[in-house]
Amino acid sequence: MAGKRTVAVITGLLMFVAVIGCSTSEKSGNASTPGNQNKDQGEAATDSKKNEKVYIYANAGNLSLASTLSKKEDLEIVHKEILDRSGFDVQTNIPPKGQEAEKLNLLLASNEPIDIFVGSIGGFRDNGAIQPLNDLLDKYGSYIRKLWPKEWASAWDAVTDKEGKIWAIPQVPQLAEKTIFLRSDWLAKLNLTMPKTIEEYETVLKAFKEMDPTGAGQTIPIITNMTGLNLALSAGFMDVGYGPWLDKDGKVKPPEINPGYKDFIAKMAEWYKKGYIFKETFTLNTERTRELIKQNRVASAIIHYSVVTNIQSDLQKKTPEALYEVAGELKGPKGNITTMSGLSPYGWMLNKKSKNPEAAIKFIDWINSDIENYLLIMYGIKDKHWKYIDETKHVFERMNQDYAGEYLTASTFAYTVQFAPSDPASKPEYDFLGKYSGDTSRVKNPATADVDYLYDQQEISDKLPHIEDINRMIEEEVVKFIMGARPMSDYDKFVQELYSAGLDKWIEVMTEQYNKVKAAKR
Structure with a gap:
């Protein structure tokens, strides 16, 4: 059940990372900070070997959303610049839109040259299509390892098997994408401060409702959905983050039967009854939610960060003082309120048939040795395709779209938090990514979370053919409790209904998966 939700979160994030490639000026505690001091690595690569060919498959995701590909002359200029700076003659294979996976499978089954591509390691590893990277990383990957902050080390676990073989270079760490945003300008207007406890948050919600900063009774204290509530708030009522948990009997159980989760739903039902949670919130789609935010009506949003950050600029055109900020210090009765995503077995792999895997790893290491190497393959030539607005913070501006990014490879969230576009409409989103999404504190x-990415999903599907029915039942009934359509006094009865619908089997299968993976990792 939660595994499906985690996959959805990860998939959405990976597409986002692939498209933007890089982000805010906020640093993230890297073990080393790529910069000019690392340029010796690029020089060493250039001096040691010239013109080694590296074949990349351009499935990072950026080209799938590009309206056009590069102009021929610009592509050639970028190719030459990469060659001159790195010593590698990079050849790119551009997949047809919508058929990226099919084309990749054909390439891997053929003898056509391909070295580097991105994806989830499971199927490629099991089918013998990729090779372990340990020795190559030890010999040629010093900057690859240094780029990743220590607090994100678990990302490497997700691409490493029980024998310790590393099958990919990770693309994203665990991230927190759902959060609580509050209109800080309204807090100031009402002489309130950013809440740090649930009680303080409730006081703020009451003030928003009663003092109605929008006017005419149009203020919405909270807009949200079940995914937002679960991942941005429910952990504050439990000892663990939202997701399957280990009961005292040693069995894995869904979060909805955690005693703390019941307390959380009771509090949400109370807020809904008091009018703090928007009455229509569980029937809204993303576009309608954005519309309400843009109309200057939403005081607090417990939702995916991009829904708020992407619309703040539009809101400020009519209401310049409007500002959403993260309630970053808010805690619940049981501490931190936000749930981190699971580990992602998604990363950059080397084809088992690669003719020169050493060159491929050296090229990725060169990319990771200096942020401007990454800007080159992502956006093109400095001062021709892009320019710095603030070089010290790596804030940049696109000058044109003549280069579309065909040479982008090894995209990584470790660079995503290191620079930002100058476009003010993008700033809130990039600020959130840099300051909050990867903050493990x-x-x-x-x-x-440390094992479920290794579960055998096919085996789970085979043994739990009705798992989606259970998932749907859980969400529907939990929403009823919050909206008051079902009294909280029925919650224990609801749990028994879950068991009658097959929860016993769910617990058996998930516990079996958990124990199997745990035993294999020992």
Whole structure:
């Protein structure tokens, strides 16, 4: 059940990372900070070997959303610049839109040259299509390892098997994408401060409702959905993050039967009854939610960060003082309120048939040795395709779209938090990514996050053919409790209904998966 949700979160994020490639000027505690001091690595690569060919498959995701590809002359100029600076003759294979996976499978089954591509390691590893990277990383990957902050080390676990073989270079760490945003300008207007406890938050919500900063009774204290509530707030009522948890009997159980989760739903039902949670919130789609935010009506949003950050600029055109900020210090009765995503077995792999895997790893290491190497393959030539607005913070501006990014490879969230576009409309989103999404100090992990990415999903589907029915039943009934359509006194009865619908089997299968993976990792 939660595994499906985690996959959805990860998939959405990976597409986002692939498209933007890089982000805010906020640093993230890197073990080393790529910069001019690392240029010796690029020089060493250039001096040691010239013109080694590296074949990349351009499935990072950026080209799938590009309206056009590069102009021929610009592509050639970028190719030459990469060659001159790195010593590698990079050849790119551009997949047809919508058929990226099919084309990749054909390439891997053929003898056509391909070295580097991105994806989830499971199927490629099991089918013998990729090769372990340990020795190559030890010999040629010093900057690859240094780029990743220590607090994100678990990302490497997700691409490493029980024998310790590393099958990919990770693309994203665990992240927290759902959060609580508050209109800080309204807090100031009402002489309130950013809340740090649930009680303080409730006081703020009451003030928003009663003092109605929008006017004419149009203020919405909270807009949200179940995913937002679960991942941005429920952990504050439990000892672990939202997700399957280990009960005292040693069995893995869904979060909805955690005693703390029941307390959380009771509090949400109370807020809904008091009018703090928007009455229509569980029937809204993303576009309608954005519309309400843009109309200057939403005081607090407990939702995916991009829904708020992407619309703030539009809101400020009519209401310049409007500002959403993260309630970053808010805690619940049981501490941190935000749940971190699971581990992602998604990363950059080397084809088992690669003719020169050493060159491929050296090229990725060169990319990771200096942020401007990454800007080159992502956006093109400095002062021709892009320019710095603030070089010290790596804030940049696109000058044109003549280069579309065909040479982008090894995209990584470790660079995503290191620079930002100058476009003010993008700033809130990039600020959130840099300051909050990867901050492990303000989150909780689901209890099984260290192993559930290794579960056998096919086996789970085979043994739990009705798992989606259980998932749907859970969400529908929980919403009923919050909206008052079902009294909280029925919650224990609801749990028994879950068991009657097959929850016993769910617990058996998930516990079996958990124990199997745990045993294999020992």
